[in-house]
Amino acid sequence: MPTILTTAVIEESTFIVTAAFTDDAGSAVIPNSGLNWTLTDSSGTIINNRDGIVIGAPAASVDIVLFGDDLAVLGSSDDFIRYLTIEGTYDSDAGSDLPIKDHARFVVTDLVAVS
Secondary structure (H helix, E strand, O other), X not given: OXXXXXXXXXXXXXXEEEEEOEOOOOOEOOOOOOOEEEEEEOOOOEOOOOOOXXXXXXXXXXXXXXXXXXXXXXXXXXXXXXXXXXXXXXXEOOEEEEEXXXXXXXXXXXXXXXX
């Protein structure tokens, strides 16, 4: 189920998103290799070339560090909404290569004095 992050995300600062993975029974699971993430705005435009970034060593919990241009404001038409989408597969008693597809939604706080 998609998650809405309520922690303040400050323009061009640093923000760490922790993703924890569970199987169909709710138990912690380590995803298969090939787990990746993409950062987009609300219209689906890729932010800062962050498309299909492979998470090198999948674990039951991983940190994704966003910073600088990842959290930049994109101009006067920007609605400040961002989506961090994670995709991959996992194995469980229910089957092999089951899909992981989810996203976290957050809002970047626009700092008036940042250019």
